[in-house]
Amino acid sequence: MSLRPVHVVGGGLAGSEAAWQIAQAGVPVVLHEMRPVRGTDAHQSDRLAELVCSNSFRADDWAGNVVGLLHAEMRRLGSLIMAAGDAHQVPAGGALAVDREGFSQAVTERLEAHRRVTIVREEVAGLPDRSWDSVIVATGPLTSPALTEAILGLTGEGQLSFFDAIAPIVHLESIDFDVAWRQSRYDKEGPGGDAAAYINCPMDKAQYEAFIDALLDGPKAEFKEWENVPYFDGCLPIEVMAERGRETLRHGPMKPVGLTNPHNPTVKAYAIVQLRQDNALGTLFNMVGFQTKLKHGAQVEVFRTIPGLEGAEFARLGGLHRNTFINSPRLLDVQLRLKADPRLRFAGQVTGVEGYVESAAVGLLAGRFAAAERRGHTLAAPPPTTALGALIGHITGGHIEGGKFQPMNINYGLLPPMEAPRHGADGQRIPVKERGRAKKRLMSERALHDLDAWLAGPVKAAAE
Numbered sequence: 001m002s003l004r005p006v007h008v009v010g011g012g013l014a015g016s017e018a019a020w021q022i023a024q025a026g027v028p029v030v031l032h033e034m035r036p037v038r039g040t041d042a043h044q045s046d047r048l049a050e051l052v053c054s055n056s057f058r059a060d061d062w063a064g065n066v067v068g069l070l071h072a073e074m075r076r077l078g079s080l081i082m083a084a085g086d087a088h089q090v091p092a093g094g095a096l097a098v099d100r101e102g103f104s105q106a107v108t109e110r111l112e113a114h115r116r117v118t119i120v121r122e123e124v125a126g127l128p129d130r131s132w133d134s135v136i137v138a139t140g141p142l143t144s145p146a147l148t149e150a151i152l153g154l155t156g157e158g159q160l161s162f163f164d165a166i167a168p169i170v171h172l173e174s175i176d177f178d179v180a181w182r183q184s185r186y187d188k189e190g191p192g193g194d195a196a197a198y199i200n201c202p203m204d205k206a207q208y209e210a211f212i213d214a215l216l217d218g219p220k221a222e223f224k225e226w227e228n229v230p231y232f233d234g235c236l237p238i239e240v241m242a243e244r245g246r247e248t249l250r251h252g253p254m255k256p257v258g259l260t261n262p263h264n265p266t267v268k269a270y271a272i273v274q275l276r277q278d279n280a281l282g283t284l285f286n287m288v289g290f291q292t293k294l295k296h297g298a299q300v301e302v303f304r305t306i307p308g309l310e311g312a313e314f315a316r317l318g319g320l321h322r323n324t325f326i327n328s329p330r331l332l333d334v335q336l337r338l339k340a341d342p343r344l345r346f347a348g349q350v351t352g353v354e355g356y357v358e359s360a361a362v363g364l365l366a367g368r369f370a371a372a373e374r375r376g377h378t379l380a381a382p383p384p385t386t387a388l389g390a391l392i393g394h395i396t397g398g399h400i401e402g403g404k405f406q407p408m409n410i411n412y413g414l415l416p417p418m419e420a421p422r423h424g425a426d427g428q429r430i431p432v433k434e435r436g437r438a439k440k441r442l443m444s445e446r447a448l449h450d451l452d453a454w455l456a457g458p459v460k461a462a463a464e
């Protein structure tokens with residue numbers, strides 16, 4: 001029986017991986033890439049899977065770094081992006097960095113050579129043709145304006161973002177609760193009945209003044225000319241607020257009212273930094289109102305001067321970028337299909353993941369889902385204990401109700417937590433400072449074990 005093709009729009013990191021997975025599953029695929037007919041502001045060539053900036057896929061250590069774990073999972077699933085990356089790596093210590101031209105040339109050649117892949121160089125300048133009954137939209141952060149307009153028509157205003165304005169996100173376990181405390185302003189109950197939704201970090205006057213100086217003096221990242229990111233008054237970078245007056249933050253996101261420090265109840269804090277839960281698991285908290293263009297190194301340095309955050313580990317740092325992404329938790333089902341038009345799947349950065357590897361990972365899953373569907377099956381998503389499952393969980397449901405959905409790199413905070421082990425497999429006590437690494441190893445081992453079980457498991461029939 002000849003199968004109808006799946007159409008993939010966008011031959012970047014996600015689209016190339018999706019097309020490969022579909023073809024490898026025995027299903028024909030048509031990959032529509034607009035370059036070189038139409039360019040973007042960042043791409044330079046007509047190659048597929050072009051790396052628009054750094055040449056790094058980040059750490060390659062599966063046991064101690066979650067991006068390395070994602071690499072390992074993708075390799076197990078026959079990822080083209082990982083195979084081409086491995087074949088074209090350049091020396092980079094513990095990171096997987098690649099020869100960018102060799103890498104994307106390899107991806108292009110392997111897709112061009114695949115008998116089930118047809119590559120069409122054209123812009124899909126509106127909603128995909130109605131006759132395409134299975135489509136993966138993987139057009140990335142620089143989706144062409146005509147397609148963006150069409151997506152906006154489907155999703156509605158407010159469900160498609162053109163910029164990410166991200167406040168730093170901190171791992172809960174790295175916050176010092178001998179200094180910080182949980183309380184909502186005026187003990188106000190939220191809809192879930194929780195009156196202690198926020199984590200509060202107090203500052204005295206000297207700490208606040210030093211913090212403002214550090215914000216004003218810290219090095220800032222520049223916008224690229226084409227990014228032309230506008231500042232919205234509700235979402236100003238924290239250093240821009242500080243520039244407007246030294247007291248602005250104390251009357252804005254850092255106002256010290258309606259809160260009592262249980263560690264020091266008689267002393268009123270001069271300013272208070274608040275953190276709010278960021279994921280459904282409750283392992284990650286974002287710094288409220290702290291979106292910033294400070295350079296990453298400066299963010300770590302300055303934000304670790306905040307009392308209670310001296311040992312903060314950041315799941316992601318703040319930023320403000322041009323980025324096109326949809327409100328996936330609301331718009332997509334667990335199969336990455338648009339609820340309003342299920343023939344369309346989304347993949348890559350446009351779904352609200354961030355990074356080359358994460359974009360390719362979502363492409364990999366979208367491709368497998370689409371191929372299984374074409375064959376009359378439903379492929380369940382990988383378990384949430386895997387890096388792949390955690391990513392898809394984040395974009396289709398892991399984000400908390402009411403919170404503003406913002407793009408995210410993979411991080412251990414997206415996986416269900418485990419206790420740090422006190423003893424090794426040999427029964428020996430693990431020194432305290434090595435327990436964090438031992439915990440990451442356990443989580444990574446659990447992930448690969450669960451991924452293998454998922455791979456070996458049955459594909460659920462669509463009728464079930």
Ligand SMILES: Cc1cc2nc3c(=O)[nH]c(=O)nc-3n(C[C@H](O)[C@H](O)[C@H](O)COP(=O)(O)OP(=O)(O)OC[C@H]3O[C@@H](n4cnc5c(N)ncnc54)[C@H](O)[C@@H]3O)c2cc1C
Binds near residue numbers: 010139140
């Ligand atoms: C300037 C910039 C720098 C970045 N730097 C990094 C970095 O250093 N490291 C990192 O990990 N991540 C980085 N990212 C984030 C992100 O990981 C990459 O953008 C990544 O390439 C996203 O993969 P993708 O497949 O979703 O999109 P892309 O790789 O951008 O692929 C999308 C493809 O779709 C095509 N396309 C767009 N619209 C249409 C259309 N209507 N019809 C047909 N084709 C279309 C584009 O030409 C492109 O080839 C950066 C992003 C930007 C914008």
